[in-house]
Amino acid sequence: MHQVILDRLEEYLAGTPSSREFTAHLESCPECRTEVSEMQDLSSALAALRSPEEFAPRAGFYARVSERIEQQRPRSLATLFWLDPVFGKRVVFASVMTLAVLGSYLITRETDYSGGPPNPEVVMAQQAPTQDPDVMLATLASYEP
Amino acid sequence: MGLATGALPFPALGSRAAVRRRVEYENSQEAKLVRRAQAGDEAAFREIVERYQSKVFSIIHGIIRQRNDIEDIAQQVFSKVYFSIRNFDFRSSLITWIYKITVNECFDYLRKKKVRKLVYESDLSEDEVRRVENTEPAIDRQVPVDQNLAQRDYVVKLLARVSEEERTLLMLKEIEGRSVEELAEMTGMNENTIKVKLFRARQKLVKAAQRLHRAPAVS
Numbered sequence: 001m002h003q004v005i006l007d008r009l010e011e012y013l014a015g016t017p018s019s020r021e022f023t024a025h026l027e028s029c030p031e032c033r034t035e036v037s038e039m040q041d042l043s044s045a046l047a048a049l050r051s052p053e054e055f056a057p058r059a060g061f062y063a064r065v066s067e068r069i070e071q072q073r074p075r076s077l078a079t080l081f082w083l084d085p086v087f088g089k090r091v092v093f094a095s096v097m098t099l100a101v102l103g104s105y106l107i108t109r110e111t112d113y114s115g116g117p118p119n120p121e122v123v124m125a126q127q128a129p130t131q132d133p134d135v136m137l138a139t140l141a142s143y144e145p
Numbered sequence: 146m147g148l149a150t151g152a153l154p155f156p157a158l159g160s161r162a163a164v165r166r167r168v169e170y171e172n173s174q175e176a177k178l179v180r181r182a183q184a185g186d187e188a189a190f191r192e193i194v195e196r197y198q199s200k201v202f203s204i205i206h207g208i209i210r211q212r213n214d215i216e217d218i219a220q221q222v223f224s225k226v227y228f229s230i231r232n233f234d235f236r237s238s239l240i241t242w243i244y245k246i247t248v249n250e251c252f253d254y255l256r257k258k259k260v261r262k263l264v265y266e267s268d269l270s271e272d273e274v275r276r277v278e279n280t281e282p283a284i285d286r287q288v289p290v291d292q293n294l295a296q297r298d299y300v301v302k303l304l305a306r307v308s309e310e311e312r313t314l315l316m317l318k319e320i321e322g323r324s325v326e327e328l329a330e331m332t333g334m335n336e337n338t339i340k341v342k343l344f345r346a347r348q349k350l351v352k353a354a355q356r357l358h359r360a361p362a363v364s
Contacts, residue, residue: 001344010318010325010340038351042303046319048296049304051207054199057216062194064216065223072224 005032012036013043170333171235179239182230190230194223197240201247207320208251208301210294218254222247241331244321245313252305252312299357306353311346318343 001009008022018026026033170176181189201222205215225246233242304312317323317331325343329336 006340006344010343014318014322014324035351038354039347042347042350042354043319045296045300045303046315048293048300049207049316050320051203053206055202055206055215057198057202057219061198061216061219062191065194065220065227068220068224069227072228 001032001035002029005029005036009036009039013040170238175239176235179230179233179235183233190227193226193239197243198223200240201243204244204247205251208248208297209254210297214254218247218250222250225250236333238331241313241317244317245309248313248316249309252301255301255305302357303350303353307346307349311342311349314339314342315346315350 002025004021004025005012008018012018012022026036178189178192182193198219201219202215205218205222206212209215209218222243226243233239304315307315314328314332317328318325323331325336325339328334328339332339334342
């Protein structure tokens, strides 16, 4: 479509009297003429969506809107438990099961240390090399500060 | 002469006029009402509902014509307005924003329900509906009972093939009878941008119509 038509297309489709330049171009350009004609047909067709009458809601519309808003408002966790006991029971059951599994795991691990952590003195005594008391006495006797 | 379709002037964004319009709108009474609603003022939200409920009902009625469902869709529209009003950024007017939500809600509704059945049968009396239901469905339901209903069905199909923004602009222009200047004011875009967007939307509609006519009989 040519610029001269593009510039005035909306006014033309809205029924505003078109300029001489616009009309002259439309008469001489078959491509523009076809395209404008197709757009004009669709423009008229769109009028089918115009409501034939004024439509007013029944009394109490705002109250019904408020009700819907309340239904669609995101619920807090506490409300979920309160309004949906089945959901609450499921969450409680799942939590108990998780605690049970976690608890048994911890208890199992605890038994590995049943004697408590090893005493450091015992460990040192075990790791220290065994010494002969005679050798130790000889060492002390020969000791010179 | 070569076609100039590809040489459309690029829409200028954020022009001075658009900025001035936005500033003016942000200082308007309506903007004050919106800010109160954004702050959680229930009375302000109520005022918005009461101010635009008739408009919303008329838009829905124009597209759907299913009387029983109009109120349900309208409730959903205002519920969406309530939950998303904090995101309203004053780039367009409130009615343009609500208009867009309403049109989208109608098209969502039509997508969910089978479009054809709705459009053809919505305005029929109970007897007519019964008669249609008792006849051979594969043949009779394809024949539009009323020319206007068939026209609306056709237009709804075409509009479903353009973007949300294009659909809203086309509807505001063709159904609400807004001028390019008014659309620029309502959307915060400049007039040239509106013209380009409308032209592209119209081109898409023409192509969709051509494809629809080429398609074998009514699906």
